[in-house]
Amino acid sequence: MRAIVWARANLFNGIWNSILTLVVVVLIARGLWEVVQWGVIDAVWSAPDGRACRALSNDAGACWAFIGQWNRFILFGRYPYDAQWRPLLVVILFMVLVLASCDRRMWRAGLLAGMWIFGLAACFILMGGGVFGLAKVPTDLWNGLPLTLFLAVIGLAGAFPLAILLALGRRSQLPTIRALCVGYIELIRGVPLITVLFMASVMLPLFLPAGVTINNLVRAQAGLILFYAAYLAEVVRGGLQAIPTGQYEAADALGLGYWRKTSLIVLPQALAISIPPLVNTFIAAFKDTTLVTIVGLFDLLATAGNAITDPEWRGFYVEAYVFVAAIYFVFCFFMSRYSRNLERRLAR
């Protein structure tokens, strides 16, 4: 009833608005119908190969048989086929760690740190093997979704503390510390992520002493951490600047030293204010991990790109990218929803 009243007042108030409403409704409906027709009604769910799939769908529908055939490669890449339960377990473990960390009852520094140290150690052992009878798997076979999660989660988790220190340093009373932090932030922000990754991947080995090598994955991961830290630092600084001086003075007057004042009074408030821009940066950073392809790492997007070059299944790029996009969307949408939820609960 209220919906009808609302529609009359907003969508059909006058002849032109009514016409516009009808046109838009028709366009949306047609678009949706085509998507449904392509993705569901005319879609082919199983076929022996690409040609058969095309024939069955008359080229009109999606060929989900491609995903049925290739999903394990897109998700896990060249990781040894029989051992792919290991990366699957790693993905699940990552999600459990992240979900558990989102629960406020878990927010105790010791508990979180312990959980993550054990969780990440377990992830590395599962992925890399070499102990407990697990076959050794070199990092260049760590592909697909687990790689994306490693890069994003460790990248952000590593960058966040660094970002807080940089933001605090940028507001420091000590000119040297302030200059160093400003210099770092401006330098990194002035350079594209690709450049940082190239530096980490190509230039860094040139500067290392002979015989010393650092794994490519580690180098890319370090590059991401250093890059994200500069961006997050500016977001955190925005939050810090919103804290009234009275809060600092009250903490000072109680005899709280710098670190207690910062960790107990200033940061909890500054970070709570910063949630929307922080999550914005998190989401952008999560998607930016796809750039690691250029230094030879096969993340989720790269494995999908590889899958569509198979001669038997050539050209199913729409299906492949829809599949990958859906995975990215799930993660990003989760972050977005969680941040809104957190904002509401922290609002005073």
Added chain:
Amino acid sequence: MSDERPMIELDMVEKRYGAFQALKGVSLAVKKGEKVVVCGPSGSGKSTMIRCVNRLERHDKGRIVVDGVELTDDPSQIEAIRREIGMVFQQFNLFPHLTVLENLTLAPIRVRGMKPAEAKDVAMHFLERVHIPEQAAKYPGQLSGGQQQRVAIARALAMRPKAMLFDEPTSALDPEMIKEVLDVMVTLAEDGMTMICVTHEMGFAKRVADKIVFMDEGQIVEVAKPDDFFSSPKSERAKLFLSRILGH
């Protein structure tokens, strides 16, 4: 012997902000248990003076000695002095992300190393002293201005300070809330707390002050007992000031 030593002593203290000299050689001694009310026109340096006592502002010249410890740039000395001096601000400055109880227990636990259970008992004791124990679980944003200021007083008291500084504690309050805060301050004074209050509440000053310090243009112009100050101020500037604030 130690009672003869002033609790808080300022000796020719100067403070500049760029070209503006906020304090031009201020000397003041406050004995243990003494209540000093500081008044004067705005911009006279009252707030700057008491903010120097716990080093919220750094003085440029002169000496400040608190309970026998001189204020220097040494951070541990500054923190030691701040632990012993409570401060109440015009804008309350409660921590909005913590409950009232947490506001009171934070510093005793983190700075004094008190056990949480003991800190809670102390906090509840002082919340009762300021007549709002029932608000302990609320957040500052849920309280009225008068209630917030009383929590701020309790927060300072929970550290068991040897002296209290009040920086215009009622100036940001709605008129109907001023009395509840002043009542708490009067009780505190009657219990023998050493206090320096910057305030325009002359009724309060008459009632509790041992001495009135009148400041103008960064200097202490007159120090007098309340009766003498209000009935026969010696300086012309004090006369003018009193006529302005009592005249309406």
